[in-house]
Amino acid sequence: MESNIQQDYETNMKEETIKYIFNSFNHGSNYLSHSELNTGHINDTFFVNTDSGNKYILQRINHHVFKDVAGLVNNKVLISNHIRSKFSNVSEEEFTKTNLTFVKAKNTGLYYHKQNVDFWNVMVFIEESITYEIVKNEELAYEGGKLFGAFLNLTSDFDAGKLIEVIPKFHDMSFRYYQFQSVLQSASKERLFKAIDSINIVTDLKEEMHILQNLKESGKIKLRVTHNDTKISNALFSKDNKGICVIDTDTVMPGIVHYDFGDAIRTICNSAAEDEANLDLIEFNVEYYKAYKKGFLEKMELSLSSVELKYLPLGAKTMIFIMGLRFLTDYLNNDIYYKIKYPEHNLVRAKNQFKLMQSFTNKYK
Template sequence: MEANLLKTIFNAFDHKSNFVSHSELNSGHINDTFLINTDFGNRYVLQRINHHVFIDVEGLINNKVLISNHIKSKFPNFSEQELSSKILLFVKAQNTKFYYHKENENYWNLMVFIDDSITYEVVEDEEIAYEGGKLLGTFLNLTSDFDSSQLIDVIPDFHDMSFRYKQYVSSLTNASKERLKKTTKYISVVDELKVEMHILQELKEAGKIPIRVTHNDTKISNALFDQYKKGICMIDTDTVMPGIIHYDFGDAIRTICNTTAEDEKDLSKVEFNLNYYKAFKKGFIEKMKYSLSPIELEYLPLAAKTMIFIMALRFLTDYLNNDVYYKTRYPDHNLDRAKNQFKLIESLSEKLVF
């Protein structure tokens, strides 16, 4: 993107500094994100929100700001400089809103860049897994007293098992004979697991698991660390919305504990890393021990299995629907992804007691 355009957009925000240069941050698959350098040495993260994916962008940004302000309120004695080094902070636009938007154009928001911070695309050791668990636990603990009904559903039914299962059932009626034949084994696996995989959904609907603020995109690359592998904060809060903690815990485990990429074809390489699971869970519970209800704690292992299953089901559904949702690089890419996740479930089930 041209520097002059970014400069114009950046200057629409109330940051009291001058644009010097920019670089693109490859931090996501949906939005465009840029690091902005200024004359005072302050740096900012300028983000374009994809309004084709997120229908209510204003609601999404409001969610992020509400949660940021709530976390900020927990540290009343911190200076602005201290806050900006530990918390995701948003900058108002000149019109006093927390976004810049022109009719029929993109939405943009601006955040203070946290200096001396790093992210990891994959977990390299148990220390990172442990710190990642502490970060997620801290985020959920700090927001545990926030009224989640103030937040919009950014992506309705995102982790809803009943919704995902209905999509899957519909795909069976639309699939070609060839694709049905290739997925026979996994259709049987879904049938075997479907009752167990609806347990969390049923507990949620029965009101037995509390609805909380949840992050909903808890891969390790959305956890920010310092240079010494110590956690700073959770980032990329675009999908913050009401949910149950099992969504966040389970999806973090899904991405942290797989020994391979999620499209690895050699299933002999796909294993559930039990040591990373234990390290992440330890850190998570350390920060959540006063916020977790007994039933939430009891179902953490099932959360891991359930979130892996949801992704396996989504990949399988998309394959049966002729690959209409996920980008693919070859004809059976989604099938390979589904196989990978089902193998991860198998490995997890061998190593965890439910």
């Protein structure tokens, strides 16, 4: 009985908190109810109904993961406003139906609200939209390519120098190799022995895996706005599987086009789950690759230089590799970053990515 009373009390307190925070934003509506959306691994997200009939997404940003939340929110709003400027002939109401739109807080000049130590932002909910966790056909891959290509095209004239680096050195290959080489010195003999094949792959590919970074640092590849989390679940689709818009722009920051293209390919074209242990089940889906690339280039090709176009396939290989490298590094470092379900989970993930990379290389030839 007492536990039920305590549970009801905590639920009511949480609802009052959500209501108070939501009504601190300048949306012109009043809170009616909310439900929690368990769609992300980092932030807390709530779906909010209001007395006006409008619906919103209220998000609490994890400031333990993202150290500069004000900069992160500013990044998102700058990009949203820039995209809005490309649709000057479209009303605000129509724009919010098909584009990510943020609501400003009432009592500050910032686009987030601070309650104790928590940071929040509010977005307009896009009606009749759906998301997918995995790609099940070429049509969806094609539409996903168009969406992420359109996002990069719309932001291609935005000065990426105005954005903060939300996660410093996120795709920096030299930094990732430095982390890897450091843990090689401290890893247990047992883990080194079990991971020897993967370690050899990383060592053998060091020169090739630095090509894109070297081109970026030399200025031969343009620094531009990149999304940096281009899995298919970060795209909204209509019920007839047509792309609506890209969402979850927390990781928008300066980068190169190959990051976004490559990471999308990595997540879309794996025939198995990211932690599938049976390597025989892992195969690169070249048809999904062709479909995604077709949609991507329809929206993006005119914005790309000949050098960027030439190295798009290497972007796919590099992003698969860097994910495998990060899993392997964490395994050798006793699993301090990624959550694991069993002792060799991260090693399985690393082998999975390296097998996918091998399949991609073989099929691309």
